[in-house]
Amino acid sequence: MAVTLALSAGSAAGAVPAPQGASNASFKTAVHAVERLPQAAPLQMQDLSRRARIRDTALAPDGRQLAWIEADGPNLAIKVMPLPVSAKASASAPASTAASAPATAARQLAQFQGRAALAWSHDGTILFVDSGDALTAIDSATGTATRIADLAPQKKRTFAMADPVRPHAALITDTAAATQTITRVTPATGTAGAPRSSSPAIPAQASPGTVTGSATANAAAASSASAGASTGPAVASAATSETIYSGRPLDEFLLAPDGSVAFALWSDPDGAQVVARRAGTEWKELTRCPQFEPCTLVAASPDGGHLQLLATIDRNRKGLVDLDTASAQRRTVFDDPDAIADTLDVTLSLETGMPLLARLAAPTRHVAAIAPAEQTTAAELARRFKDSNIAVQASAGPLLIEEYGPRQPQPKYWLYDRTSHGVTEVLGQVRAAGQPLGAEQLAPTLAVSWRARDGATIHGYLTLPPGRMVSKVPLLTMAHGGPWARMEYGFSSLAQLVASRGVAVFMPNFRASTGHGSAYMRAPGARFGNGPAQTDIIDGVRWLQAQGIGDPKRLAIMGDSFGGYAVLLALTQEPELFQFGMAMSAPTDFAQVARALAQQVPVEAARMRYLGLDTTDTAAMDAIAADAPARHAAQVKRPLYLIAGGKDDKVDAQATRAYAAALQEKNGNSVTLLLDPEEGHFPRKPIAREAYVHALETLLHRHFGTAAPAAPSPALAAYLQQNTLPCCGK
Structure with a gap:
C-alpha cells in the first residue's frame, strides 16, 4: 500500500537543514533562521504543478x-x-x-x-x-x-x-x-x-x-x-x-x-x-x-x-x-x-x-x-x-x-x-x-531526528512557513503510505500548499520506512497495531512540541493508505492530541488487509515475512487486530474526513463506510465520507485529486483559521455533492 498524491517529498534546494543528529541548539538556530525570512504569499495548486521544460x-x-x-x-x-x-x-x-x-x-x-x-x-x-x-x-x-x-x-x-x-x-x-x-x-x-x-x-x-x-x-x-x-x-x-x-x-x-x-x-x-x-x-x-x-x-x-x-x-x-x-x-x-x-x-x-x-x-x-x-x-x-x-x-x-x-x-x-x-x-x-517558482516563494524544509520512547533514533522532515513564529503556527503531520516507503527530502506540492497557508508540516519516517537500512525497515516486525511505527509518529509530534514547534491547540494528522491507517490509530490511541484527521484509502483493520494481500499475491506474503509480518502467525495478527480502529470507534473524539474508492482493490470501501457509520452512531463524531464508486486505491481522475485538495483546505480553514479555499467550480461542487455521503448508510 503506497502513498498517493504528493505526500512523499522529493529533494531539497534552498532549505535550511538541521544536520542529522544535530543538537537542539543547532536545530533552534535553523528554526530561528526560518522565522526571520520574509513571509511568502499563499500559493495555489496550479502554481505548484508547473512542469519543467x-x-x-x-x-x-x-x-x-x-x-x-x-x-x-x-x-x-x-x-x-x-x-x-x-x-x-x-x-x-x-x-x-x-x-x-x-x-x-x-x-x-x-x-x-x-x-x-x-x-x-x-x-x-x-x-x-x-x-x-x-x-x-x-x-x-x-x-x-x-x-x-x-x-x-x-x-x-x-x-x-x-x-x-x-x-x-x-x-x-x-x-x-x-x-x-x-x-x-x-x-x-x-x-x-x-x-x-x-x-x-x-x-x-x-x-x-x-x-x-x-x-x-x-x-x-x-x-x-x-x-x-x-x-x-x-x-x-x-x-x-x-x-x-x-x-x-x-x-x-x-x-x-x-x-x-x-x-x-x-x-x-x-x-x-x-x-x-x-x-x-x-x-x-x-x-x-x-x-x-x-x-x-x-x-x-x-x-x-x-x-x-x-x-x-x-x-x-x-x-x-x-x-x-x-x-x-x-x-x-x-x-x-x-x-x-x-x-x-x-x-x-x-x-x-x-x-x-x-x-x-x-x-x-x-x-x-x-x-x-x-x-x-x-x-x-x-x-x-x-x-x-x-x-x-x-x-x-x-x-x-x-x-x-x-x-x-x-x-x-x-x-x-x-x-x-x-x-x-x-x-x-x-x-x-518553465516558469518555476522562486525559492523565496516556498517554505524551507529541515531534516530532523528525535528519540523514540524506546531510545531509538527516528528521522523525518519539517517544513516551516517562513516569517512566522513557529510556536504559534498550526502543525499538520503527514504520514506516508507503505508502510515500507518513505518521505523524501524534496519538493512536495501538498506540503508547500499547506505551508503557504501558514501551517507547519511534519513528515516522519517512522520505523518501517525505507532508506535507512533494512534493520530500520524491519524494526517493527509484526507490531503494526499501536507499535513502533505508530508511536514513532506520536513521539515525533511530542518532540516538536517540546522544541516549541506548533500551537498545541492546533495539531492535525493526515495520510493515505497505510498513512491513513496511522491517522485512524492516532485519533483512536491519542484522542485529545489532534484537532482533526484526514485519511484516504485507509484500512480500518490492517490485519485483515494484510491477510488478504498475502493470499492474493504470494510474493507479497514472502516480502511481509521477510519484514517480520507473517500473516499466518495467528497470535501476531490477533495482536494487530486487537488495535484495529474498526473495533474502537467509540474512542475517537475528533472530526475525521474519510476518502474512499468503490473500486479499491486493497481497502474495502464498505468497511470504510461501516467505520464511518460507527463513528457517527457511537459518539456523534463529526465524520465526512467522500466515496467515489469509480475510483480505486489511488485517485486517477483530476476531479478526484481536486476534491482531495479542496477538502484539506476546507479543514485547515475550519479548524486552524487559515484562509478560506476558493469556491469550488461547478464541476467540483457537483462531484462533492454526488459523492459525499450523509453518514454513513446507503
Missing part, C-alpha cells in the same frame, strides 16, 4: 557536448550544445571557462512526441533516443537521424544502454519466457554513427547495464508503432547487428573489455539473486543476494579479478562491496560514514570505469567520495549544494550536477570543473521558460 539530460562522455529534451506541449525537441573543454580535458583551455556555453549555441537535432530518453554513444558522436517504439541514432555533428531498432517494451524488447566498449553501438535486449538475447546494433557506415575523428576515445571498461527486458536483431524500418508509443522522425533503417549473448534471462550484466558479456545477475525461482561470471559457455556462480535484499552490479576490474556491486552490508544498510571473483570473499568498499542511510547509486569514472562517488538516500540525497582522489570534489559538492539533493553525471571533463529540492520545484543544472572546482549554471534560460 527540461525532461532529460545527457552529458557526452568527453564532456564536450550537452544534450537535453525540451518539452513544449506534446512536442519533445532533442537539443545539443557544445561545451568549452575544461583544463582536465585539454591543457589549452582555461578551467574557468568550463561549462559557460551560451544558450544561443544550442541546436535542435530532432523532434519527437510522447516520450523519449537520451544516451550518448561511448565515443560521444552519436546520441541515442529511446522513444518507446524505436531506438534512433542521431549524428550530433550532422543531425542525421537513423531509426536503428524497433522496440516493444510490452513484449520485453528494449534499449538496455549505449555500448560501453564499442565506439558508437547500442545494446538491445529481447526476452522471451526462458531465453534472452542481447544484440549489439551499430549505425552503418555512411549514416548516423559513421566513424569521425573529432572525439578522443575513452578506454573500454565494463559498465553496468540494467536489463529491463529484451533484444532485437538487425532493425528494419517499422511503419507501425506500439499502442500509445511515441512517433519519431521518418528515417531510413541502416544498421548492422551482432548477437553477443543468448541464454537465460539476465536482470543485469557487465561487459568485458573485448565487448563480451562477462558478469551477470539473475533471479532464481526462490527469489534470490545469483551473481555469476561467464566462463566460456557456462556461468560460474560467485555469490547470492537474498530475496528482498537485492544487489546491483556496478563495475569490474579490467582483468575480471574483482567485481563491485551495491549490496546489503551485515543485513543492514546498502553500500558498495568488492567481490574477489577467485575466492568469492566480500570486502566493504563504502558504507555511509554517518551510519544513517542506504547508498542509492554510484558515479563511475569514464576514464577507468571504477567508482568515484556514492550517492546517499538521507538526510539529503548527497554524495560522498569513494576514490581518495575525489575527497575534494565530494567536499566541494557538499559545501555548494548543502541544502539540496543532487544527481551526478560524469565525463572525462566536467561533472553535470542536477540540483533539486523542497524550494526548487524544477531542477537546476550545473557543470562542476573537477580541476578548478568551479561551478557554472547551464540551461538556465530553458529552465526559466
Whole structure:
C-alpha cells in the first residue's frame, strides 16, 4: 500500500537543514533562521504543478557536448550544445571557462512526441533516443537521424544502454519466457554513427547495464508503432547487428573489455539473486543476494579479478562491496560514514570505469567520495549544494550536477570543473521558460531526528512557513503510505500548499520506512497495531512540541493508505492530541488487509515475512487486530474526513463506510465520507485529486483559521455533492 498524491517529498534546494543528529541548539538556530525570512504569499495548486521544460539530460562522455529534451506541449525537441573543454580535458583551455556555453549555441537535432530518453554513444558522436517504439541514432555533428531498432517494451524488447566498449553501438535486449538475447546494433557506415575523428576515445571498461527486458536483431524500418508509443522522425533503417549473448534471462550484466558479456545477475525461482561470471559457455556462480535484499552490479576490474556491486552490508544498510571473483570473499568498499542511510547509486569514472562517488538516500540525497582522489570534489559538492539533493553525471571533463529540492520545484543544472572546482549554471534560460517558482516563494524544509520512547533514533522532515513564529503556527503531520516507503527530502506540492497557508508540516519516517537500512525497515516486525511505527509518529509530534514547534491547540494528522491507517490509530490511541484527521484509502483493520494481500499475491506474503509480518502467525495478527480502529470507534473524539474508492482493490470501501457509520452512531463524531464508486486505491481522475485538495483546505480553514479555499467550480461542487455521503448508510 503506497502513498498517493504528493505526500512523499522529493529533494531539497534552498532549505535550511538541521544536520542529522544535530543538537537542539543547532536545530533552534535553523528554526530561528526560518522565522526571520520574509513571509511568502499563499500559493495555489496550479502554481505548484508547473512542469519543467527540461525532461532529460545527457552529458557526452568527453564532456564536450550537452544534450537535453525540451518539452513544449506534446512536442519533445532533442537539443545539443557544445561545451568549452575544461583544463582536465585539454591543457589549452582555461578551467574557468568550463561549462559557460551560451544558450544561443544550442541546436535542435530532432523532434519527437510522447516520450523519449537520451544516451550518448561511448565515443560521444552519436546520441541515442529511446522513444518507446524505436531506438534512433542521431549524428550530433550532422543531425542525421537513423531509426536503428524497433522496440516493444510490452513484449520485453528494449534499449538496455549505449555500448560501453564499442565506439558508437547500442545494446538491445529481447526476452522471451526462458531465453534472452542481447544484440549489439551499430549505425552503418555512411549514416548516423559513421566513424569521425573529432572525439578522443575513452578506454573500454565494463559498465553496468540494467536489463529491463529484451533484444532485437538487425532493425528494419517499422511503419507501425506500439499502442500509445511515441512517433519519431521518418528515417531510413541502416544498421548492422551482432548477437553477443543468448541464454537465460539476465536482470543485469557487465561487459568485458573485448565487448563480451562477462558478469551477470539473475533471479532464481526462490527469489534470490545469483551473481555469476561467464566462463566460456557456462556461468560460474560467485555469490547470492537474498530475496528482498537485492544487489546491483556496478563495475569490474579490467582483468575480471574483482567485481563491485551495491549490496546489503551485515543485513543492514546498502553500500558498495568488492567481490574477489577467485575466492568469492566480500570486502566493504563504502558504507555511509554517518551510519544513517542506504547508498542509492554510484558515479563511475569514464576514464577507468571504477567508482568515484556514492550517492546517499538521507538526510539529503548527497554524495560522498569513494576514490581518495575525489575527497575534494565530494567536499566541494557538499559545501555548494548543502541544502539540496543532487544527481551526478560524469565525463572525462566536467561533472553535470542536477540540483533539486523542497524550494526548487524544477531542477537546476550545473557543470562542476573537477580541476578548478568551479561551478557554472547551464540551461538556465530553458529552465526559466518553465516558469518555476522562486525559492523565496516556498517554505524551507529541515531534516530532523528525535528519540523514540524506546531510545531509538527516528528521522523525518519539517517544513516551516517562513516569517512566522513557529510556536504559534498550526502543525499538520503527514504520514506516508507503505508502510515500507518513505518521505523524501524534496519538493512536495501538498506540503508547500499547506505551508503557504501558514501551517507547519511534519513528515516522519517512522520505523518501517525505507532508506535507512533494512534493520530500520524491519524494526517493527509484526507490531503494526499501536507499535513502533505508530508511536514513532506520536513521539515525533511530542518532540516538536517540546522544541516549541506548533500551537498545541492546533495539531492535525493526515495520510493515505497505510498513512491513513496511522491517522485512524492516532485519533483512536491519542484522542485529545489532534484537532482533526484526514485519511484516504485507509484500512480500518490492517490485519485483515494484510491477510488478504498475502493470499492474493504470494510474493507479497514472502516480502511481509521477510519484514517480520507473517500473516499466518495467528497470535501476531490477533495482536494487530486487537488495535484495529474498526473495533474502537467509540474512542475517537475528533472530526475525521474519510476518502474512499468503490473500486479499491486493497481497502474495502464498505468497511470504510461501516467505520464511518460507527463513528457517527457511537459518539456523534463529526465524520465526512467522500466515496467515489469509480475510483480505486489511488485517485486517477483530476476531479478526484481536486476534491482531495479542496477538502484539506476546507479543514485547515475550519479548524486552524487559515484562509478560506476558493469556491469550488461547478464541476467540483457537483462531484462533492454526488459523492459525499450523509453518514454513513446507503
